[in-house]
Amino acid sequence: MENDGTVERNFQPPIIITGMSGSGLSTAAKVFEDKGFFVPQNLPPQLIVDMVKLATSKNSPVDKIAIVTDVRARMFQGSLLGTITDLKDFGYEPIILFLEARDDVLIKRFDGMRRTHPLQGDDPLSMGIQRERESIAPVRDQADIVIDTTNLSVHDLRRAIEASFGDVAEKKQHITIESFGFKHGSPPDADFMFDVRFLPNPYWIPELREFRGTDPQVSDYVLSQEDATSFVDKVTELIGSLLPGYRYQGKNFITIGIGCTGGHHRSVAISEELKRRLSQRGDVDVSVLHRDISRK
Numbered sequence: 001m002e003n004d005g006t007v008e009r010n011f012q013p014p015i016i017i018t019g020m021s022g023s024g025l026s027t028a029a030k031v032f033e034d035k036g037f038f039v040p041q042n043l044p045p046q047l048i049v050d051m052v053k054l055a056t057s058k059n060s061p062v063d064k065i066a067i068v069t070d071v072r073a074r075m076f077q078g079s080l081l082g083t084i085t086d087l088k089d090f091g092y093e094p095i096i097l098f099l100e101a102r103d104d105v106l107i108k109r110f111d112g113m114r115r116t117h118p119l120q121g122d123d124p125l126s127m128g129i130q131r132e133r134e135s136i137a138p139v140r141d142q143a144d145i146v147i148d149t150t151n152l153s154v155h156d157l158r159r160a161i162e163a164s165f166g167d168v169a170e171k172k173q174h175i176t177i178e179s180f181g182f183k184h185g186s187p188p189d190a191d192f193m194f195d196v197r198f199l200p201n202p203y204w205i206p207e208l209r210e211f212r213g214t215d216p217q218v219s220d221y222v223l224s225q226e227d228a229t230s231f232v233d234k235v236t237e238l239i240g241s242l243l244p245g246y247r248y249q250g251k252n253f254i255t256i257g258i259g260c261t262g263g264h265h266r267s268v269a270i271s272e273e274l275k276r277r278l279s280q281r282g283d284v285d286v287s288v289l290h291r292d293i294s295r296k
Contacts, residue, residue, distance in 0.1 A: 056092075
């Protein structure tokens with residue numbers, strides 16, 4: 001880090017929160033505020049580097065910062081990609097969190113709030129959303145974490161953010177294992193996706209149906225299957241073999257999707273076991289998110 005008045009402190013990597021308007025940027029900001037981050041919002045790209053430098057200066061009271069920049073801030077001169085490059089050149093390694101959602105869901109959210117899209121002008125709302133999606137696509141490609149909020153409530157989004165980040169102070173790769181039900185749609189942000197519907201379904205066992213994969217009764221049943229043990233062994237080996245390559249490429253956030261029919265039993269039990277196995281490595285931070293465990 002260059003000598004510009006900043007000092008080497010226990011300063012966590014700066015987080016850039018961006019994405020589609022209506023995808024939950026304000027909710028994300030509140031999550032990080034609750035976690036003790038200083039969260040300036042809608043900074044133009046040119047001011048983001050200055051803000052990070054100020055936060056890391058010698059007498060700054062801030063030791064972790066998350067900056068929200070949306071389409072309104074991007075109307076100013078400068079590009080967010082250029083800002084990210086500048087941060088890296090100054091010795092900061094920002095973590096990019098990108099939020100998105102399907103067009104029809106964004107339209108419904110804008111209509112519900114009776115808002116117009118900043119880029120729609122005199123055109124239909126769908127045109128504004130399309131323009132924004134095209135303009136921000138290069139930033140999405142650079143993102144460390146992409147969260148699709150199409151099917152997420154405010155509380156679901158909070159849990160997804162907390163699971164995805166873990167302890168960002170740790171200089172480790174972070175793995176999020178997300179269980180889900182295929183009948184609710186697969187997670188579009190998963191780097192890997194595995195289908196465990198080949199395992200016997202506890203739903204068809206009356207005494208197990210009302211329990212979940214986090215309960216010992218169900219977990220013991222699922223993991224007692226010979227195919228389950230083999231599956232977890234192979235996935236653990238596969239992920240372990242890929243981690244060095246991802247680390248070399250600078251990819252430090254990895255999402256693994258584990259799916260069954262409803263996201264209640266098999267995927268949950270397998271996800272918990274994968275978390276246990278991968279956590280034993282010691283060189284990765286692993287968290288688990290059960291997306292559909294409470295859904296019917």
